[in-house]
Amino acid sequence: MRIDQLLASLAVFSAIAVPFLGLKGVLLAMIYTLFIFMPCHFFISKIDIGFLERFILTNIAGLSYSMILAILDVTLKIKLSKVMFIAVPLIIMVSSRLRK
């Protein structure tokens, strides 16, 4: 599931934000990683490519995909959308691993 790469990405975003925002920088990096980076990370980690390639592709796909969350949460005000947005890719990935 490349949890290590997910954590590495969180550390990278934190390293950029923390010098300016302090602990709030960690919060910003965590929100970015959770809602923009992570939903696509597990799917893209299935492609056999290097870390940097995966990092870029996940960011690009994530920044596009998260617009769906904005529509669900901000426009349609579906309360569980945040939880669903994080949980769905996790459930799919865990279940696919269990099936293996």
Place this chain on the structure above:
Amino acid sequence: MGEDFKVSIKKKDLKKLLKVEYLILLFFISAGVLYINFDKLPLTHPGNLKASDTFAHSLAVEKVIDTQQWNYDDFYLSLGREKMSSVQPPLYYMDAAILTLFSGLPAWVTFYFIVCISQAFFVILMYLITLELFEDKKIAVLASGLTILPLPVSVWLYPVYIGIWIQVCGFSLIMAFFWLFIRYLKRKESWSLLFMGICISSLILTHSADILLLFFPCIALGIIILRDAHKKKDIRYLMKNALLLGLIPAILILALLPKFLFVWKGYAGDEAYLPKFQFTKTMFDQSNIVASQVFPLYTNIPVWQILISILAIVMIFIGRSVMIKNDKGTKIIIKKNQYDKSWLYLTIYFFIFVYFAEFFLYRPYYIGRMRALQPYMLYPLLALGLFLLFDFIKGIAYSLLIQASKTPKKASSVLEDADGVMKSSFVALMIMLCISSAWTGYRQQVEVMRYEHVSLAQWQSYQWIGSNVRKDERILFFGSHDQSEGLYSKRINGIFSHQEFQDYLKTVTQDNISTDFHLSGWGGATPRSKILELGFWKYEKVPDLDKDVSLYDFDYVYFMDELPGMKQVNDFFISYFQTLGFRLVYDVSGYRVLKNEN
């Protein structure tokens, strides 16, 4: 045995520690920090945001949060008219809105964070592109290192400073598309097509005008897919690849067709018309320099970079590299070396596009700004050129050393062993040289740009307006505004700025003060839509509000004692307006608001 094991473990750890990927991530972090440091991320107020466009971008994020939609302009921006169809593509505004909503951090912080990491993506993309082309990690690291703080400062300052924030995000998508494009040409991986489709659709949703640049590469891609399918005589291959590349963009274009035809067409869409052949002087104007040009030129790139890139271009074209051989005396050998030419063709296409397309297009504004990408198109070539030069000079130095040595064979083998270290040292030295050369300019710019467009006291006055002024009430910003910062009051605002104020003062005499003004504009002219949505597939262009107004058209008048002399002038007008039925309702730190009691 135990010692050997320890040593081997240590070597393994060291190798893991020195993985190139980590180094590139370190470059990425450095670039991100340097870009953010330019504007900082102030939490109290959007003080250090540069240029008026950045206010519009931050407010577009806040619009998504305030109105829970992106399709229509906010009330104050549309000057009180409902269903004015927004011209700003939504993607990155929505992303920043999510970050703001979930973290509680202000929109200008979250959006600037996204913009800076998008600009820093170039560091990684340069590495990936160069590695794909020349299959040499050292050349790729060099290209990536040159991108951390490109020379001169205007290369990175232009996009971050001038406020073309969503276009910066679009640029990273264009570069990612180019990387995937050359990767697909080489490896024919079908997933590349899917991600190219995502890049295209994201670009449409980010800065739709930039899609013009990808038009011809997409046609080339289509032809390649067709050709491959024809060779394989496999219709399923054609269908699969066409769907991977085109499905997401096609759905998106269909969904956004009314926006394309009725809203964006009147703005950036004008670019796509081909009605003329004309020379637009401003596109090549060098006099319009602030921190950089509004339309960057090739003159932005240092001459040495252009010359070395040309050397690389020539070598790629002729498919040769020059070597120095040291056996039995020095020999210059011209070696066959088949470089990947795909980036060269893309670079030539890019330069032709950004310099010549504007002769044929109706309004080539955004294409001119796309020239901000030109240094990045050259960096892979520049890195190769630097390495070719280094190889040549190194060859001469080696041969001189071998000739001078008493044991030439031993010297030759020692130098051969040290070759890797020499190359790595060259890469490190070049990166350090480039960053240290750019550092002075960077520091100077950070100092110069430390001023604030919106001070904390001014911000607090806007907060007061936000909680004390009704949404449909109008404010006249009297005498001292030129950067649209009044938009942050989130009320309909008329701007009576420096020039108009000076002209007005000339006409004012003690016994004849006119209450009629000619506004320099209504706040938010740049992001404001002129297109009213009447229904499905029904849109209408509506004119802006009249700029000739009366003092009594406004519910509030806002004064700012920005310059030392302004206080007396403002005092004079405030006391006069008070005789006309206006009452002072806010007076803090040189920011004063009068309320119309009539």
